[in-house]
Amino acid sequence: MMRKKIVAGNWKMNKTPKETAAFLSGAKDKMVSDAVDVVFCVPFVDLQVAVDALAGTGIGVGAENMHFEDAGAFTGEVSAPMLKEMGVEYVVLGHSERREYFGETDEMINKKVKKALASDLKPILCCGETLEQREAGITIEWVRMQIKCGLLGLTAEEVQKVVLAYEPIWAIGTGKTATSEQAQEVCKAVREVVAEVYGDATADVVRVQYGGSVSGANAAELFAMADIDGGLVGGASLKEDFADIIHYNK
Numbered sequence: 001m002m003r004k005k006i007v008a009g010n011w012k013m014n015k016t017p018k019e020t021a022a023f024l025s026g027a028k029d030k031m032v033s034d035a036v037d038v039v040f041c042v043p044f045v046d047l048q049v050a051v052d053a054l055a056g057t058g059i060g061v062g063a064e065n066m067h068f069e070d071a072g073a074f075t076g077e078v079s080a081p082m083l084k085e086m087g088v089e090y091v092v093l094g095h096s097e098r099r100e101y102f103g104e105t106d107e108m109i110n111k112k113v114k115k116a117l118a119s120d121l122k123p124i125l126c127c128g129e130t131l132e133q134r135e136a137g138i139t140i141e142w143v144r145m146q147i148k149c150g151l152l153g154l155t156a157e158e159v160q161k162v163v164l165a166y167e168p169i170w171a172i173g174t175g176k177t178a179t180s181e182q183a184q185e186v187c188k189a190v191r192e193v194v195a196e197v198y199g200d201a202t203a204d205v206v207r208v209q210y211g212g213s214v215s216g217a218n219a220a221e222l223f224a225m226a227d228i229d230g231g232l233v234g235g236a237s238l239k240e241d242f243a244d245i246i247h248y249n250k
């Protein structure tokens with residue numbers, strides 16, 4: 001089974017709309033790929049600029065979060081229909097920064113995953129352990145539970161549309177990448193839990209990214225691992241060097 005790799009940038013809280021337009025108009029030609037699905041996940045206020053700048057390139061645009069209701073009294077929130085109308089294709093859900101700083105629980109994240117799929121948005125569902133959890137030897141157990149809870153109640157067909165992203169928290173923004181063996185071990189465990197709950201056919205199709213200090217220097221080794229189908233990239237996606245990750249096998 002050949003899964004197409006997917007390399008997604010997660011800009012987090014970086015770049016204004018003007019900076020987005022300037023960066024993407026200058027860099028987009030280098031970011032185009034037939035071999036890899038390329039996605040830029042950007043702040044809400046940059047989404048329309050990104051959708052317009054990337055039109056016709058085949059590069060997708062994603063949001064970094066969304067609410068699980070379509071509309072209502074949720075001050076400050078953004079809904080799936082709003083994203084969809086703008087031409088957004090993906091949405092990052094359950095990033096560790098949302099869990100840690102904004103109190104997102106597995107239950108909320110599961111509702112968001114369901115809403116995204118019902119709205120024809122492709123969720124990028126994140127999981128990952130803290131350093132303390134890794135040192136305590138509970139990484140696999142923890143990540144299995146995050147995946148089970150995040151995907152709870154979905155059909156196998158729906159799970160196939162989800163992108164799963166394993167991001168060890170200790171490797172995010174630290175320059176400390178998981179070794180390719182460490183990343184492979186957990187990405188394999190993620191695929192195994194999908195197989196247990198949704199069957200082998202679904203586990204074969206679902207894409208599992210690694211995230212955490214991915215760079216042009218380590219992407220080729222990470223993406224060569226059997227269960228790693230690309231990367232979710234923070235810091236390096238803000239620069240033109242992101243192209244080195246997209247074209248990791250050149």
Ligand code: 13P
Binds near residue numbers: 232
């Ligand atoms: P860095 O690539 O900056 O470590 O960030 C990873 C990440 O959190 C992507 O979602």
